[in-house]
Amino acid sequence: MKAEPGMSLQEIAAEVPGAIRVLESYGLDYCQSDRHPLITICAERGLGIESLLMQIGTAELTADQIRAYEGWSDKSLSDLISIIRIRHHSFTWRQLAHMAELFEEAAATKSRYRHDWKRVQRAFNAFRLKLEQHMNFEEQVVFPYIEAIEAAARGGGPYPTAFFPTIQRPVRMMLLDHEAADELLRRLREALANSSLERSRSRSLREFSAVMEPLKNDLSTHIFLETYVLFPRAVNLESLTLEPLRLARED
Numbered sequence: 001m002k003a004e005p006g007m008s009l010q011e012i013a014a015e016v017p018g019a020i021r022v023l024e025s026y027g028l029d030y031c032q033s034d035r036h037p038l039i040t041i042c043a044e045r046g047l048g049i050e051s052l053l054m055q056i057g058t059a060e061l062t063a064d065q066i067r068a069y070e071g072w073s074d075k076s077l078s079d080l081i082s083i084i085r086i087r088h089h090s091f092t093w094r095q096l097a098h099m100a101e102l103f104e105e106a107a108a109t110k111s112r113y114r115h116d117w118k119r120v121q122r123a124f125n126a127f128r129l130k131l132e133q134h135m136n137f138e139e140q141v142v143f144p145y146i147e148a149i150e151a152a153a154r155g156g157g158p159y160p161t162a163f164f165p166t167i168q169r170p171v172r173m174m175l176l177d178h179e180a181a182d183e184l185l186r187r188l189r190e191a192l193a194n195s196s197l198e199r200s201r202s203r204s205l206r207e208f209s210a211v212m213e214p215l216k217n218d219l220s221t222h223i224f225l226e227t228y229v230l231f232p233r234a235v236n237l238e239s240l241t242l243e244p245l246r247l248a249r250e251d
């Protein structure tokens, strides 16, 4: 579970690994019964909620995630999007397609494990559908809009129009998708663990396991970078830079 602005300190301390150390460094008492949300506490104390959430998010990072995160704060949003597209989205599209082929092959065999493969395949299909729809929406709607607000903020592009009034709405949807994808991946791994496929010693299973681990690791870095770096910066840019531009234009 990840920390959210609407969660209380107690909830964050209890639910998010690594959060306690960060809360303590800010002098925030997570033992008190105060149920106010983090966003209110930050506003009252003049603390930057984005930086706090980012620190909580990085508290339990793997070495790969820290490497991927390094240097991100200096990059433009367009550069960050290019990195996400090239490094994470392309990889994910390829891995999902490869896994789908493995399932097709395995489920088509006459082996006694065919039904196990079909059961795990159903969990995989749900995970793949969610992730592919999500990446499509990011690539076709969210990323181009973020690139457009950055261009407009620099004075180098027209004021962007979209079917949503503010980037906050699709970002909220994307964050919910991230949680859903996480949960569907957990169910896929559970379906695999509960199957008797480990006994099959098949080539498909070995290949599937070899693809699954890198995909899982890459996905956690990918989701982290969007949730804690790209999207908060885009929301900030829109509210701080673009809103005054829009109001000035309407005057």
Ligand SMILES: [Fe+2]
Pocket: 084, 089, 135, 138, 222, 226
């Ligand atoms: Fe993404």
Ligand SMILES: [Fe+2]
Pocket: 134, 138, 174, 178, 223, 226
């Ligand atoms: Fe995403």
